Amino acid sequence: xxxxxxxxxxxxxxxxxxxxxxxxxxxxxxxxxxxxxxxxxxxxxxxxxxxxxxxxxxxxxxxxxxxxxxxxxxxxxxxxxxxxxxxxxxxxxxxxxxxxxxxxxxxxxxxxxxxxxxxxxxxxxxxxxxxxxxxxxxxxxxxxxxxxxxxxxxxxxxxxxxxxxxxxxxxxxxxxxxxxxxxxxxxxxxxxxxxxxxxxxxxxxxxxxxxxxxxxxxxxxxxxxxxxxxxxxxxxxxxxxxxxxxxxxxxxxxxxxxxxxxxxxxxxxxxxxxxxxxxxxxxxxxxxxxxxxxxxxxxxxxxxxxxxxxxxxxxxxxxxxxxxxxxxxxxxxxxxxxxxxxxxxxxxxxxxxxxxxxxxxxx
Amino acid sequence: xxxxxxxxxxxxxxxxxxxxxxxxxxxxxxxxxxxxxxxxxxxxxxxxxxxxxxxxxxxxxxxxxxxxxxxxxxxxxxxxxxxxxxxxxxxxxxxxxxxxxxxxxxxxxxxxxxxxxxxxxxxxxxxxxxxxxxxxxxxxxxxxxxxxxxxxxxxxxxxxxxxxxxxxxxxxxxxxxxxxxxxxxxxxxxxxxxxxxxxxxxxxxxxxxxxxxxxxxxxxxxxxxxxxxxxxxxxxxxxxxxxxxxxxxxxxxxxxxxxxxxxxxxxxxxxxxxxxxxxxxxxxxxxxxxxxxxxxxxxxxxxxxxxxxxxxxxxxxxxxxxxxxxxxxxxxxxxxxxx
Numbered sequence: 001x002x003x004x005x006x007x008x009x010x011x012x013x014x015x016x017x018x019x020x021x022x023x024x025x026x027x028x029x030x031x032x033x034x035x036x037x038x039x040x041x042x043x044x045x046x047x048x049x050x051x052x053x054x055x056x057x058x059x060x061x062x063x064x065x066x067x068x069x070x071x072x073x074x075x076x077x078x079x080x081x082x083x084x085x086x087x088x089x090x091x092x093x094x095x096x097x098x099x100x101x102x103x104x105x106x107x108x109x110x111x112x113x114x115x116x117x118x119x120x121x122x123x124x125x126x127x128x129x130x131x132x133x134x135x136x137x138x139x140x141x142x143x144x145x146x147x148x149x150x151x152x153x154x155x156x157x158x159x160x161x162x163x164x165x166x167x168x169x170x171x172x173x174x175x176x177x178x179x180x181x182x183x184x185x186x187x188x189x190x191x192x193x194x195x196x197x198x199x200x201x202x203x204x205x206x207x208x209x210x211x212x213x214x215x216x217x218x219x220x221x222x223x224x225x226x227x228x229x230x231x232x233x234x235x236x237x238x239x240x241x242x243x244x245x246x247x248x249x250x251x252x253x254x255x256x257x258x259x260x261x262x263x264x265x266x267x268x269x270x271x272x273x274x275x276x277x278x279x280x281x282x283x284x285x286x287x288x289x290x291x292x293x294x295x296x297x298x299x300x301x302x303x304x305x306x307x308x309x310x311x312x313x314x315x316x317x318x319x320x321x322x323x324x325x326x327x328x329x330x331x332x333x334x335x336x337x338x339x340x341x342x343x344x345x346x347x348x349x350x351x352x353x354x355x356x357x358x359x360x361x362x363x
Numbered sequence: 364x365x366x367x368x369x370x371x372x373x374x375x376x377x378x379x380x381x382x383x384x385x386x387x388x389x390x391x392x393x394x395x396x397x398x399x400x401x402x403x404x405x406x407x408x409x410x411x412x413x414x415x416x417x418x419x420x421x422x423x424x425x426x427x428x429x430x431x432x433x434x435x436x437x438x439x440x441x442x443x444x445x446x447x448x449x450x451x452x453x454x455x456x457x458x459x460x461x462x463x464x465x466x467x468x469x470x471x472x473x474x475x476x477x478x479x480x481x482x483x484x485x486x487x488x489x490x491x492x493x494x495x496x497x498x499x500x501x502x503x504x505x506x507x508x509x510x511x512x513x514x515x516x517x518x519x520x521x522x523x524x525x526x527x528x529x530x531x532x533x534x535x536x537x538x539x540x541x542x543x544x545x546x547x548x549x550x551x552x553x554x555x556x557x558x559x560x561x562x563x564x565x566x567x568x569x570x571x572x573x574x575x576x577x578x579x580x581x582x583x584x585x586x587x588x589x590x591x592x593x594x595x596x597x598x599x600x601x602x603x604x605x606x607x608x609x610x611x612x613x614x615x616x617x618x619x620x621x622x623x624x625x626x627x628x629x630x631x632x633x634x635x636x637x638x639x640x641x642x643x644x645x646x647x648x649x650x651x652x653x654x655x656x657x658x659x660x661x662x663x664x665x666x667x668x669x670x671x672x673x674x675x676x677x678x679x680x681x682x683x684x685x686x687x688x689x690x691x692x693x694x695x696x697x698x699x700x701x702x
């Protein structure tokens with residue numbers, strides 16, 4: 001674990017880091033804005049920029065500033081009810097998963113930790129599969145994300161109770177309990193899928209959902225995930241110092257005034273809320289919580305006070321761009337978003353491993 | 364943890380709780396919105412059996428769909444979108460094909476669709492991308508009852524009458540009733556009445572093919588390794604043509620995986636299944652390699668009937684092709700349909 005901790009912390013000189021952070025935001029914030037604008041501008045049907053801007057003006061500016069009379073309802077619906085919520089959800093999910101990844105990697109002091117490690121991801125998937133199989137997903141817009149969210153939180157409770165003895169939660173036990181619970185819940189999801197495979201419409205929906213995607217996302221999905229992600233980001237930022245100290249080891253953190261068990265509990269809850277809210281509205285999207293923290297850490301350094309917000313912003317931009325790629329690579333068919341993130345994340349991760357092996361060889 | 368930070372933490376649970384409440388409120392608000400419809404003025408006109416109720420013949424027409432939403436249509440639809448293979452086939456068999464502006468991707472796939480050639484001729488948009496659907500300015504959208512609620516909600520926001528329809532039927536009578544409902548929805552009542560009459564006549568014709576003096580044939584219908592039991596359309600078809608569904612007799616309900624051993628024990632006289640176009644020989648050879656199937660009377664007597672999937676899997680008025688083909692094959696009339 002010590003080696004892993006080194007990998008999480010990094011070694012770059014502090015002065016260079018001081019310059020890198022403003023530079024990072026100078027690049028990534030415009031990237032986020034451009035990707036959001038591009039994602040709203042590009043779709044399966046052509047809508048002129050003037051119409052898009054008028055629709056946005058109509059919805060965002062005070063009443064009466066934009067003349068709504070000449071705007072066709074179909075284009076208003078496409079821009080405001082189809083494209084904008086999709087981009088907003090992508091931003092929140094990207095930010096949520098990237099932040100959850102930072103928290104999990106810091107908490108477990110392991111660069112391979114990712115948001116689903118504590119079982120929350122598998123819990124969300126099982127919840128969603130139940131919603132599909134029971135037919136709730138076709139009856140209510142709310143049922144699928146809420147049941148998925150409930151699944152994530154219940155999985156977290158189970159993992160936490162399994163790993164805690166006498167008020168103490170060893171990280172290694174937490175990790176093992178998370179992996180075991182995740183496998184069990186994954187198996188239950190597969191069981192439900194196999195029992196219902198004859199209903200090809202339902203099984204297709206489940207499989208698509210498991211591959212992640214942001215098609216057909218509405219403002220309801222925004223209202224479901226945004227508060228959780230916002231609260232999760234806030235909670236993560238409040239705990240940034242504790243997370244920094246925990247990475248030095250629990251004894252060191254305790255000697256520096258951190259209530260280790262309480263901090264771990266809150267960090268776990270934060271990561272689970274972020275993961276559950278994200279998976280609940282977007283399905284399983286892999287690699288974002290793994291590669292974004294890595295990539296951002298290489299630029300802004302290991303301090304979680306810088307890393308958390310930077311990862312959130314970069315995660316949001318990354319997922320909006322990935323979603324844009326998913327719906328434009330092979331029109332009119334959309335590639336599932338989880339496939340796109342895996343295709344980006346896999347090679348990045350392999351390159352990272354090769355680089356690390358090269359560095360170790362040089363040492 | 365310092366007292367200040369401890370104080371901050373106390374904010375987290377209420378914030379999370381309030382976000383849950385906000386999310387629920389958003390959802391409840393969404394569903395509390397009027398669906399643009401009224402209670403049926405003439406409930407006696409409802410069509411029972413398919414979960415959809417329709418009102419009187421005059422416009423504005425009213426319908427309560429399978430999800431219980433009431434929808435009003437002020438005029439006959441001129442731009443129809445169908446979002447399931449079953450509905451593609453219902454609408455094309457009744458309505459003016461020029462009014463159909465979008466169909467499901469399966470409706471345009473010759474492996475599964477009985478309306479593939481019509482779709483090729485009239486070239487509607489294909490797929491269920493909500494953006495494309497909304498941009499077509501539809502005035503009627505037929506969505507499968509199993510479609511995700513968020514999809515239905517999104518396309519409904521276009522202002523089009525969005526009706527959730529059943530797409531899986533357990534009886535031929537349900538198909539006949541749905542023909543009438545689709546006729547009412549599309550404003551093609553007369554065409555629907557003609558189609559229903561044709562449908563019923565062809566079923567009756569197939570049922571009449573069974574000679575009076577023969578024992579009921581024992582039939583097994585398979586889709587891959589899944590057998591069609593009770594409460595399936597094929598079970599009703601087998602009954603209508605005077606056969607016995609061996610899977611139903613064995614207690615199979617719906618579509619269930621059946622083992623080779625079970626098939627051998629049931630020993631059907633006929634086995635019916637479906638395949639992609641051109642795949643008949645390969646599938647027959649594959650089935651005969653299965654020791655359980657090879658032991659059956661159906662295999663020994665060459666009574667394995669393989670139809671193209673668009674015939675075998677039809678959940679629409681086109682199912683009469685399967686009914687007639689099965690009756691002809693089993694009772695010895697010249698085979699003109701199927702493969």
